[in-house]
Amino acid sequence: MLIRRRTFLQMGGLATSSFLIPQFLKAFEGPGKTPAGNKVLVILQLSGGNDGLNTVIPVRNDIYYRERPVLGIQREKAIQLTEEAGLHPELTSFKALYDEGNLAILNNVGYPNPDRSHFRSMDIWQSASASSEFKNTGWLGRWLDEQCQHCDKPTQALEMDDTLSLALSGDRMKGIALQDPARLYDSCQDPFFRQVLQSANVHPTDDSGSYLYQVLAETMSGADYIFEQSKLHAGNAVYPDSGIGKNLKTIASLICSDINTRVYYLSLGSFDTHVNQGERQRKLFSEMNEAVQSFVSDLKSNHRFDQVLLMTFSEFGRRVSQNASGGTDHGTANNMFLISGGLKKAGLLNDMPDLASLSEGDLRWLLDFKSVYATVLKKWLGADDGKILGGSFEHLDFI
Amino acid sequence: MLQAAQKDPVPFDVADPSLKAMIMGNAADPLSMRRNLSAEEKKNFRKQSVLDIRKLNIRWLQEMTETDAQLREKMSLFWHGHFATKTVNIIYDQQLLQIIRQHALGNFRDLLFSVSKSASMIRFLNNEQNRKDHPNENFARELMELFTMGRGNYSEQDVKESARAFTGWGTTLQGDFVIRNRQHDGGLKTFLGKTGNLSGDDILDILLNKKQTAVFISRKIYRFFVNDTVDEKRVQALAEEFFRSGYDIRKLLTRIFTSDWFYEEKNMAAHIKSPVEWIVGIRRQLPQEIEHPEAQVLIQRLLGQVLFNPPNVAGWPGGKHWIDSSSLMLRLQIPRILYTSDAINMNPKEDDDLMMGMKEQGTRLQSGRSGERQTLRNGENERRRQFIRTKINWEKFHENFEDEAAEDLFSAVRQVLLQTETPIPDAVLKKYLDETNHNSLLQSAAIRYMGTPEYQLC
Numbered sequence: 070m071l072i073r074r075r076t077f078l079q080m081g082g083l084a085t086s087s088f089l090i091p092q093f094l095k096a097f098e099g100p101g102k103t104p105a106g107n108k109v110l111v112i113l114q115l116s117g118g119n120d121g122l123n124t125v126i127p128v129r130n131d132i133y134y135r136e137r138p139v140l141g142i143q144r145e146k147a148i149q150l151t152e153e154a155g156l157h158p159e160l161t162s163f164k165a166l167y168d169e170g171n172l173a174i175l176n177n178v179g180y181p182n183p184d185r186s187h188f189r190s191m192d193i194w195q196s197a198s199a200s201s202e203f204k205n206t207g208w209l210g211r212w213l214d215e216q217c218q219h220c221d222k223p224t225q226a227l228e229m230d231d232t233l234s235l236a237l238s239g240d241r242m243k244g245i246a247l248q249d250p251a252r253l254y255d256s257c258q259d260p261f262f263r264q265v266l267q268s269a270n271v272h273p274t275d276d277s278g279s280y281l282y283q284v285l286a287e288t289m290s291g292a293d294y295i296f297e298q299s300k301l302h303a304g305n306a307v308y309p310d311s312g313i314g315k316n317l318k319t320i321a322s323l324i325c326s327d328i329n330t331r332v333y334y335l336s337l338g339s340f341d342t343h344v345n346q347g348e349r350q351r352k353l354f355s356e357m358n359e360a361v362q363s364f365v366s367d368l369k370s371n372h373r374f375d376q377v378l379l380m381t382f383s384e385f386g387r388r389v390s391q392n393a394s395g396g397t398d399h400g401t402a403n404n405m406f407l408i409s410g411g412l413k414k415a416g417l418l419n420d421m422p423d424l425a426s427l428s429e430g431d432l433r434w435l436l437d438f439k440s441v442y443a444t445v446l447k448k449w450l451g452a453d454d455g456k457i458l459g460g461s462f463e464h465l466d467f468i
Numbered sequence: 469m470l471q472a473a474q475k476d477p478v479p480f481d482v483a484d485p486s487l488k489a490m491i492m493g494n495a496a497d498p499l500s501m502r503r504n505l506s507a508e509e510k511k512n513f514r515k516q517s518v519l520d521i522r523k524l525n526i527r528w529l530q531e532m533t534e535t536d537a538q539l540r541e542k543m544s545l546f547w548h549g550h551f552a553t554k555t556v557n558i559i560y561d562q563q564l565l566q567i568i569r570q571h572a573l574g575n576f577r578d579l580l581f582s583v584s585k586s587a588s589m590i591r592f593l594n595n596e597q598n599r600k601d602h603p604n605e606n607f608a609r610e611l612m613e614l615f616t617m618g619r620g621n622y623s624e625q626d627v628k629e630s631a632r633a634f635t636g637w638g639t640t641l642q643g644d645f646v647i648r649n650r651q652h653d654g655g656l657k658t659f660l661g662k663t664g665n666l667s668g669d670d671i672l673d674i675l676l677n678k679k680q681t682a683v684f685i686s687r688k689i690y691r692f693f694v695n696d697t698v699d700e701k702r703v704q705a706l707a708e709e710f711f712r713s714g715y716d717i718r719k720l721l722t723r724i725f726t727s728d729w730f731y732e733e734k735n736m737a738a739h740i741k742s743p744v745e746w747i748v749g750i751r752r753q754l755p756q757e758i759e760h761p762e763a764q765v766l767i768q769r770l771l772g773q774v775l776f777n778p779p780n781v782a783g784w785p786g787g788k789h790w791i792d793s794s795s796l797m798l799r800l801q802i803p804r805i806l807y808t809s810d811a812i813n814m815n816p817k818e819d820d821d822l823m824m825g826m827k828e829q830g831t832r833l834q835s836g837r838s839g840e841r842q843t844l845r846n847g848e849n850e851r852r853r854q855f856i857r858t859k860i861n862w863e864k865f866h867e868n869f870e871d872e873a874a875e876d877l878f879s880a881v882r883q884v885l886l887q888t889e890t891p892i893p894d895a896v897l898k899k900y901l902d903e904t905n906h907n908s909l910l911q912s913a914a915i916r917y918m919g920t921p922e923y924q925l926c
Contacts, residue, residue: 117820187820189780201609205785223793231814232770233792235779243792252813256797261900261916269891277696277740278888280788281796281921288793341820 108411108449109324109331111379112209112236113313113357116338118187120350121386121403121432122422125174128155132424133389140346140391153421159354162362163406170415171365171374172408173467175441177422179402179434183385187341187399190384195236197439197458208442209332210239211457212450216331217242223287224294226332227323229316237334243284244334245291250319254296257289298326306367309359313337317364325371331450340383346396365408374410378449378468381406382438388430402434405441407467414467440465477540477569480531482523483558484516491559492642504641513557518822520558525768525775526761528565529744533751539721543572545744546692549786551583551615552778553592556822561776563643564588576685576715577676580615584672587643593781596638598631600653605631608671610781616675618684622660629657634668682711686720693724695738696787702729737888737925740790743771745926746799750918753885755864756806759857766854767802769816771795777819791924802856803918807911809857862911869910877906881913890922 127133128144129152147155148164154174156163166172182200184190193200197208206214209226217225226237226244237244247253266289271282302325308314316335323330337357342349361379368374386403402422422432443462446454455461490509505513532541547568555561564586571579583589584607590596593607608631612622636652639645647668657666660674675681686707687698694702710720724730741749747764758764768774772795773784798814805812872880878898882890890897902912917923 116818192780203780203782205789230817232772232794232817234817238789238792240788246792246794256801256813259801261896261919262800264896264899265892265920268893268896271891275697277738277788277925278921281740281791281924282891284791284793284796285800285921288797291793336817339818339820 107331107376108451109333109373109377110445110449111320111333111377112335113379113381114234114334114336114338115340115353115381115383116187116191116336117341117383118190118385118387118399119340119383119403120342120346120397121176121383122389123346123350124157124160124354125150125176125404125417125421126155126157127153127421127424129153130421130424136390136424138391139395140397151417154417157350157354159351159358162358162365163408165362166365166408167416171410171412172406173412173415174417175405175407175436175465175467176417176419177402177432177435178382178405178438178441179385179432180437180439181434183401183431183434185385185399185401187384192235194382194384194438195234197442205238206240207234207236207238208446208457209237209334210235210243212239212332212446212452213237213242213244214239215452215457216450223291224328224330226334227295227330229319229333229335234334234336237332244332245288245295247292247295249315250292250296250299250323253292257292262289295323295328298323298328301326302371304367304371306363306370308363308367309356311356311360313356314360314363317360318367321364321367321371324368324373324377342387343392343396343398344394346391361408369410376411377409378411378445379406379408380441380445386432389424389427389432390430400431401428402432405438409468412467418465418467437462444468475537477537477566479566480524480527480562482527483520483562487513487516487520487558517556517558521556521561521776522762522765524558524561524565525765528775529748529751529764530761532744532748538752540569540572542745543717543721544569545742546689547572547579548775549742549778549783550688551589552781552783553588554777554821555588555592557588557591560586560588560591560643571717573718573721576710576717577672579717580672580676581669583615584611584668585637585639585645587639587645590637590639590645595634598635598637599651600632600635603628603631603635603653607631607637608634611671612675614782616681616684617678618680621678621680626659629659629666630671632657633659633666633671637668676715679707679711682715683707685715686710689720689724691786692739693721694730695735696740697738699729737886737922739926740787740924741926742784742786742790743768743773743795744775746771746924749926750803750806753865754806754914754918755861756858757861759859763854763856766812766816767798767856769819770798770812770814777822796921796924799924800919800921803915803923805856806858806860807915809855812854812856814854862907865914866907866910874906877909878913881910882917885914885917886920886922887926888922890917890920892920 122133123140123142126142126147128147128149134141142157144155146158148158148160149155150164150167163172180193180200184193184200195207196204198204213226224245228234228237228244228246229248230246231248233244233246262285266286269282271279273279273283299319299322302322304318304322304325306318306321308318313335320333320335337353340350340353365374368377382405383403386400387397388400392398419436426433439458440462443454443458444465444467446452446457447464448468490505490513532545535541548565551568553564564583567582567586568579571582590607593610594604595607598604598607605627609627612627613619632653632655636648638648654665656663659666659671660678662674664670683703687703690698690703690706706720706723709723713719729735747767765774772790778784804810868884869877869880897916900912900916902908
C-alpha cells in the first residue's frame with residue numbers, strides 16, 4: 070500500500086481568485102519591442118579548456134617552441150598578427166576581423182587560485198565567484214534578476230542548448246534554453262498544459278507551487294514569442310552545416326527580429342585535448358571560423374554588427390608543455406576574443422603571456438575575468454556591475 | 469519507517485574485480501600495499517571507475533526504490549548532498565556511501581568523524597597535501613562553512629589554526645585512515661577560544677560542542693523534509709533538542725514527523741523534489757522494469773542531479789534551483805514518455821571531467837520502440853533521439869485501488885500521487901482521461917497527475 074501521508078487535508082489556500090496566467094500572457098500582446106540600437110551580447114563558451122597558446126601563438130618565443138616541439142605551430146604556418154603574435158591557421162576570418170578593427174584579444178585572463186577541474190572552473194567562470202566561494206546563481210542570471218524586477222518577458226537571455234547553464238540561472242529569473250525555436254514551440258503545444266494555464270487559479274506568491282506555474286507560463290508564452298519572432302526574419306544568409314553554424318544562424322535571425330533578447334549563450338566543444346590535440350582543435354576552429362564568418366556578414370548586411378558583441382571564453386587554458394600523448398593537460402590563464410563592429414579598442418589589448426615567468430609550469434593570470442564581465446555589464450548592457458558581481462572590478466576600455 | 473532502518477545496511481559492491489586487485493594489492497606482501505599506482509594504471513583506473521560509479525548510481529536508485537528502510541536511504545541522499553565529494557574513484561565512493569548509509573539515522577558525531585576520516589573526503593579536499601609547515605586549508609574551511617557551523621561563526625584565524633590540527637591526516641591507497649605523525653604539526657593552536665596541542669579529533673569535538681552546529685544541521689534537515697522556506701523559530705527549537713540529545717538523528721526526525729506543524733497547510737508540498745527523489749518516487753508509485761537502467765542517469769543529467777557527481781563541495785543547492793524552463797517541461801512530459809515508450813529529444817551537456825578528452829560513450833540509449841531510430845546531424849556529433857523503454861507493472865498499481873468505488877477512483881489516484889490539492893480543475897483533467905474501463909481510467913489518471921506541477925512537490 071502506498072503511503073497516504075498528508076492526503077486528507079484540504080488545501081484552501083490555492084483557491085483564490087487571482088489569475089496569474091492570463092495576466093502574464095497579456096504582457097506579450099503589447100508592443101514589447103527592443104528599441105532600435107539596443108546592444109546585444111553573444112557569449113561563445115569553448116568547453117573543455119581551449120589551448121590558448123595554440124590559439125593566439127607567441128611566434129617569436131623560443132620557450133614556446135622548446136616546450137612544444139611537436140604541438141607548437143610554426144611561425145610560417147600561423148597567421149601573422151604582429152611581430153610577436155600569430156593566430157591559429159584555421160582562424161582566417163578572425164584575421165579579417167582583426168584587420169578591420171573588429172576583433173580584440175585579451176591575454177592572460179584568469180582568476181586567483183585557479184582550479185583545474187573542468188566543472189569547478191566552469192562553475193567559477195559561470196557564477197563569477199572566487200575560487201573559494203560557491204554561488205548558486207550565474208552572473209547573467211543575476212543580471213536577469215536585477216534587470217527584470219517585474220519583468221514580464223522571460224526571453225531576455227537565451228541559451229542555444231537543451232539544458233540551461235548555471236550562467237543564465239538567477240534567483241528569481243532564469244534564461245530559456247532551446248535548440249531550435251520551432252522545436253521548443255512544438256514541445257509546448259500540448260493542449261493539456263495550455264488548458265492548465267488557462268484554467269488553474271494560482272495565487273502569485275513566493276512559494277514553490279506558485280513558482281512552478283510561473284515557470285510553466287513563462288516557458289509557454291516564451292516559446293510562442295520566440296517562435297513568432299524567429300519567423301519574422303528567417304533570413305537567407307548561408308551558414309555552414311554545423312552545430313555552431315545552426316545556432317549562430319538562429320541567433321542572428323532573432324537579433325534581426327523585434328525580440329527583446331539581450332543575451333545569447335552558446336557553446337562549442339569539447340576542447341579537452343589531452344590526446345592528439347592538433348586535429349581536434351583544428352576541426353573545432355574550422356567550424357568556429359566558418360560560422361563566425363557567416364554570422365558577422367549576416368549582421369553586417371542587416372546593419373546590426375555595431376550593436377552586437379561576441380565574446381569567447383574557456384574554463385581554463387592548457388599547460389605550456391605538451392604531454393606525451395600529443396596533447397596538453399589542464400592549465401590556467403587563457404585568452405578571450407571580443408568581436409563587434411562597435412569596439413572602441415581593437416587588436417591585442419595587452420601583452421602576450423610571459424613564458425619565462427610561469428607558476429609551476431602554468432601561465433600566470435594578470436587580468437581577472439570578472440573585470441571583463443564588469444566592463445560588459447556596465448558599458449554594454451548598462452547594468453549595475455558592482456551589485457551583480459558582488460564587488461567592484463576595474464573597467465576596461467575596449468567598449 | 470524508522471523501525472525498518474534498525475539493521476545495518478548491506479554494503480554495495482559494484483567495483484570491477486580488476487580495480488579491487490589493483491588497489492588492494494597482495495595482502496601477503498606489505499610493500500604492494502604501500503605502492504603508488506603508475507600513470508597508466510591511474511588512467512585505466514579512472515576509466516573503469518567512471519563506468520562503475522554509474523553502476524553504483526543505478527544500484528543505489530534500485531535500493532531507494534525497493535527497500536523497506538526508505539527513510540534511511542532518503543536520509544542517506546540528504547547526507548550525500550551534505551558531505552558532497554567527487555573523486556572518480558569507485559572504491560572510495562563505495563566506502564563513503566556505506567559510512568553515510570550506516571550512520572544516516574544514527575548519531576551525527578559518529579557520522580562526522582567517519583566521513584572526515586574517509587578517503588573520499590580527505591582526497592577530495594586535499595588533506596593529503598595538508599602538512600606541517602605547508603598547511604592546506606581546504607578541508608578545515610569547508611568543515612566549518614559547509615559541514616558544521618556555517619559561515620559567519622568563525623574567523624580566518626580559526627581556519628588556519630584548525631588546518632594545522634588536521635596536518636598528517638591521510639589515507640592509504642586502500643582507503644584506510646592514517647595519521648602521519650611526521651607531517652603532523654604538534655604545536656600549540658588556538659581554535660574558537662580554546663588553546664592547546666589540539667588534534668583533528670579535538671577540532672571536531674569543539675565544533676560539535678557549539679550549538680550553532682546543531683542549528684545549522686537542523687535548518688538544512690528542515691528544508692529537506694518540511695519546507696524550502698525556513699521557520700527559524702521551529703528550527704531553533706529542533707536544534708535545542710538535537711543538541712541536548714547528543715546529535716541523535718533518529719530522535720530529531722521523529723520529533724519532526726510527530727509534530728502537528730509538520731502537517732500544517734503551509735508545510736504541505738512546500739519542498740520541490742530533487743531529480744533523484746522524483747525518479748525514485750515515480751518508480752515506487754509505478755513499479756516498472758527499465759530496459760536500459762542507464763536511462764535514469766541520462767534523466768539525472770538532464771534534470772541537474774547526478775549521484776556521486778555534485779556540482780561542488782557545497783552539494784546541490786536545491787529548491788527553486790532545480791527548476792528552469794527545460795527541466796520543468798521535461799519533468800512534466802516524462803510520465804507520458806514512460807507510458808508510451810516515446811523518445812526524449814534532448815541531450816545533456818558533456819561532462820569533460822568524466823570524459824577526459826574521450827568521446828562520450830555508453831550514455832546514449834540506442835534502441836527505440838520497434839527499432840525506431842532517428843539521427844540528427846549537428847556538426848560532427850550525431851544527436852540521437854533517446855528512448856526510455858519501461859514495462860510498468862500496472863497490476864501492482866491497480867492493487868492500491870481495489871476497494872475504491874468507481875466514482876471515487878479519480879480522487880483516490882490524486883490522493884496517492886499528490887501531496888496537495890491541485891488548482892487544476894477536475895473538469896480539465898477529466899477531459900484527458902481514458903474512461904474505456906476501470907484500468908484505463910486508473911492508468912490515464914496516474915499519468916496525468918504525474919505530469920502536473922503539484923507532482924513536483926512533496
